[in-house]
Amino acid sequence: MPKVTHVTYNEGIDAKNFHLGNLVHDYAHPKSFDPYVEKAYTDIAEAAPEWAESTVLENFALTLGEDDEEGSDDEDGQRYRVAAAAKSIKIDIKDSKKFFNDITLKSDKAKKWLASHLTAAESLSPHPKPEIWMLTGLILMTHATWTSLSSKQSFTPGLPAPFDPTGVTAIRRSSVSEHVRPTFGYEGGEEAKHIPGAVIHETGKYPGTRGWAAQWEKVDVKVSSGGKGGASNQIVLQGPNGAKKVVQVELQAKSYAQNKDEEEADDDEYWEEFLDAVEEDV
Secondary structure, eight states: OOOOOOEEEEEEEESTTOOTTOEESOTTSTTSSOOBOOOSSOOTTSOOOTTEEEEEEEEEEEEEEEOOSTTOSBTTBEEEEEEEEEEEEEEEESOHHHHIIIIITTOHHHHHHHHHHHHHHHHTTTSOOOOEEEEEEEEEEEEEEEEEEEESSOOOTTSBOSOOHHHHHHHHHTOOOOOSSOEEEEEOGGGOEEETTEEEEEEEEEEEEEEEEEEEEEEEEEEOTTOOSOSTTEEEEEOGGGOEEEEEEEEEEEEEOOOOSSOOOOOHHHHHHHHHHHHHHO
C-alpha cells in the first residue's frame, strides 16, 4: 500500500491563500493562529514553477476518513467519507528542503514571521512551544461532491478511494444539491442509493475550489550554540531585558503530519496571549 503523506479535511479548505510553502502552527486548522502565506505560486491555472510539479487528476475520488457515527458499521460494510470531482489537481514541492532553504529563508517576510512567532513562544515559556509545519503538497478539487457511504472494500484516509471510473462518476452524480453554498441535498436513509461497490447514505456539493488533502512537513527549531545569527537558517529572538537567543531552523523533510484520531481542544487563553505577543514583536 502506498505511504500516506497527506492529512484530509472533511469540509475542504477554501483555496484562497492556501498555498504551497505556507507555514502554520495547527495543520488541522491551517488558517488559524496567524499563518504565514507564501506567494511564490498562487494561481494553479498557470504552469507550475520550476520548483513545483502539478498533476491533473481526472474523475478522482479521495478517502477523507472513517465515519464514526452510531450505526456506521452495518451489513453493507464500514462507513467512510469520500470527496470526488471531475477535475482535481495535485501539486507538490519537488524538493521541500531546498525550497525551505532557498525560498522561505531568503524571504524577509517569512523570516520576520518565524522570528515573531518563535519570540512569542519563548515569552510564554514554560508552556510547550507550538509546532511549525510547512505545506509541501496539496490535492485541490473544484465543485467537489462530498459523500458518506458504506462499502466492504478497503479505504485508507489520504489515499484514492478504491473505485473505478464508473464508480467515481456514480458518486459525483449522486448529489442533487446545486445551491451556491455547501448544502447536503440527498439523505438516503432507507432509500440509500446503490452504486458499484458501495451504498450512499448522504451526499452534497461544495462549490468552488477547495483543498481536501494536504502534505505538511515539520520545521525543527534548535538553540544554536555559539551562533550570532549570521547564517541564513539562524534567527535571533528578542528576549526580556534586551536578552537575545539565536535559534536554528531546519525542515525535517519527509517528516509528515498525520490525521489526528480525535479533535484536540484549543487552549484559547494561551493562543490569545500568543497572538498578542506576536503583535507586540512585529
